């Protein structure tokens with residue numbers, strides 16, 4: 001493991017005075033930080049923090065008896081003995097005073113707007129949970145979902161939570177083959193989809209893709225289709241129509257409350273091996289993390305209109321589009337479509353129109369907006385905005401400052417939030433009340449979380465020294481296991497560095513205790529904030545007939561943060577090199593999905609390897625970044641490979 005990453009070292013800019021901070025709210029915050037110092041050493045105080053939060057923030061049917069317990073082999077239990085229903089927490093508990101409050105506002109790319117109140121959302125969720133129940137879905141089952149960003153997707157998730165069935169939401173950028181792998185891995189009995197979804201004025205035919213994914217699948221018994229009349233599709237015997245099912249079903253129910261550790265959902269993410277892993281999140285701890293962090297980081301108030309732009313198919317969408325804000329009784333805004341469609345300014349138009357007050361997005365989107373020029377956001381009324389958030393990858397100080405000046409108009413703090421699919425909720429972030437902010441730094445761990453920067457043995461690194469970011473104590477919203485593969489969970493996260501949770505990220509901490517994230521230290525790429533495994537892409541590439549060997553690395557990209565750079569060794573060229581490059585791109589699209597299509601493919605004679613046969617990725621990274629080869633070259637098996645790699649530039653076909 002090396003802490004060297006692809007990211008340019010972030011400069012430590014000066015502090016920015018936070019315009020949102022007042023003496024009152026910053027005093028509250030300082031007290032929290034004071035308390036935090038004590039948690040590190042005292043388990044009692046640490047648990048007492050989480051006990052108080054769980055009592056304050058969640059509705060419990062019956063209270064737990066133990067705040068935290070760690071069982072053998074890294075099995076973690078939070079709030080054992082307690083019972084609650086996550087869907088009840090997001091809906092029913094708001095009905096006495098917020099039943100007519102808007103819960104969801106949706107806008108589609110074609111301009112259609114739909115609004116529902118908490119009462120209406122509650123009714124739809126009860127109906128859909130009855131639909132699932134009537135189809136024989138129980139708390140043992142996994143409901144897979146391949147849907148647009150829509151109210152209906154929120155309904156499916158909350159209906160599953162209500163029924164105690166796990167949902168498995170699959171991002172619509174994944175291909176039929178990726179869906180198939182996921183369905184097979186979790187033996188899903190049902191998949192919910194739509195006829196299609198909008199993407200840049202075209203319709204992506206989701207149902208047709210699902211049909212392809214079912215070839216050779218044995219577990220799926222039914223496909224539910226939310227038919228929006230966007231695109232025609234083949235009707236199969238086991239297809240069920242959303243509208244018909246919802247019409248027929250009754251509104252009555254006998255809600256059940258589930259154990260704190262009852263599984264809530266599984267979500268596949270890329271790791272450092274070729275196979276995506278299904279991370280399992282459970283009910284109470286996850287909901288507490290999402291509820292607490294969204295409440296304080298976005299300082300949620302009753303009149304807020306809150307917009308997190310992430311697709312629900314990623315963890316950000318789970319925690320900060322759906323569960324966190326709804327559990328707090330907020331109004332959420334959803335947009336189905338591409339950011340600058342039909343023209344730049346679409347996002348600012350929606351902020352103006354819907355009076356969005358809290359806006360949470362990704363550096364890659366901000367960089368794209370920067371490239372469109374400041375005139376565009378300046379021509380909209382963005383005065384409703386109060387807090388801006390960033391997530392997914394390190395945000396460069398210049399991007400942070402652009403966001404702060406041109407979107408937040410120097411009124412709104414930017415909260416750079418670091419976390420992962422595995423952590424369930426935000427771990428490192430400023431709270432918006434802090435007196436000062438540092439552009440480019442995610443600030444400090446949130447209350448209740450004990451992070452550190454360490455070497456391979458787990459020893460704390462000194463100030464301003466790069467190391468591995470770890471979490472020293474378990475926390476409620478952490479993933480509990482990898483579906484059907486607990487050994488991989490233990491090995492990946494709990495055994496790499498003794499006694500701590502290993503994040504896979506490099507970081508350093510400055511003299512003020514601020515954390516600076518430096519990117520992944522493993523074979524995981526971060527392209528537009530999407531996580532991709534180099535191994536997964538390599539196995540997709542070598543499954544192409546003429547590819548003998550492949551290696552994938554990341555290189556910096558001005559918009560997407562990192563871009564995918566592939567090196568392939570081929571046995572014969574049966575077509576022109578141009579054809580080969582475009583066929584390979586097509587092949588990766590089919591194998592994994594549109595999000596994994598490489599930007600550069602370089603055909604080489606050989607890959608640089610050590611004497612033991614390990615591909616020397618750092619040399620490939622040097623080449624991809626246009627740098628001369630650096631570091632120790634003594635371990636290379638055949639130095640001539642480097643020469644041929646340099647020559648291969650002529651074959652470097654950027655399309």
Ligand code: WT7
Pocket residue numbers: 269315316390391392393394395416417418419420421422442503504505517518519520526529530531
């Ligand atoms: C990886 C997790 C849950 C967030 C969405 C992506 C990178 C995430 C930041 C940030 C620097 C960040 C890390 C992390 N990352 N947020 N604010 N600053 N890096 O979730 O797909 O699980 O990816 O995204 O490398 O490990 P994910």
